[in-house]
Amino acid sequence: MALRLNVIGIVVADMPRSLAFYRRLGLDVPEAEDKNPHVEHALPGGMKIAWDTVETIHSFDPGWAPPSGGARVALSFECDSPADVDRVHAELVAAGYASHKAPWDAFWGMRYAVVHDPDGNGVDLYAVLS
Incomplete structure (x- = not known):
């Protein structure tokens, strides 16, 4: 079985605010996506970046909490x-x-x-x- 990294997921507290940041970095995410709880965007080379609201994560993992301390990624x-x-x-x-x-x-x-x-x-x- 060959594994392929193809999605980078980010959990967000405020979808419109997060997408606005990544638009400033050049990602062409349509503004209509701001209202969605899950957004995926294709990147060059076949990778995707995805954003999920905290509420979306809680819908399948009720005990999820943001990590504490410094970032690792x-x-x-x-x-x-x-x-x-x-x-x-x-x-x-x-x-x-x-x-x-x-x-x-x-x-x-x-x-x-x-x-x-x-x-x-x-x-x-x-x-x-x-």
């Missing part, structure tokens, strides 16, 4: 250039999203920044330094 979005890392980070912060780490030149050769989505998940922004 982050989503990473590649930007076209180091300047784009700075621009996207600044746009997200100006829109009211929390910055975890302002842009910096990482020792591994990338311009990097980390913001939190509305549910506190780490979202990395990066571009290879020339």
Whole structure:
């Protein structure tokens, strides 16, 4: 049996707010999806990203609770250039999203920044330094 990772799922407290964040990162999720308790979006290469409200999760797992402590998983979005890392980070912060780490030149050769989505998940922004 061959396993294939093909869906990344995110549990959200507020679907419209979460989808608005990911639209700012370039995902073309129709605004009509804001009212749905489960949303899936196809990504290039065959992967999908899905969002479920807390209520949806509770419908089949009544004891579910958000994890406590630090995050263990982050989503990473590649930007076209180091300047784009700075621009996207600044746009997200100006829109009211929390910055975890302002842009910096990482020792591994990338311009990097980390913001939190509305549910506190780490979202990395990066571009290879020339």
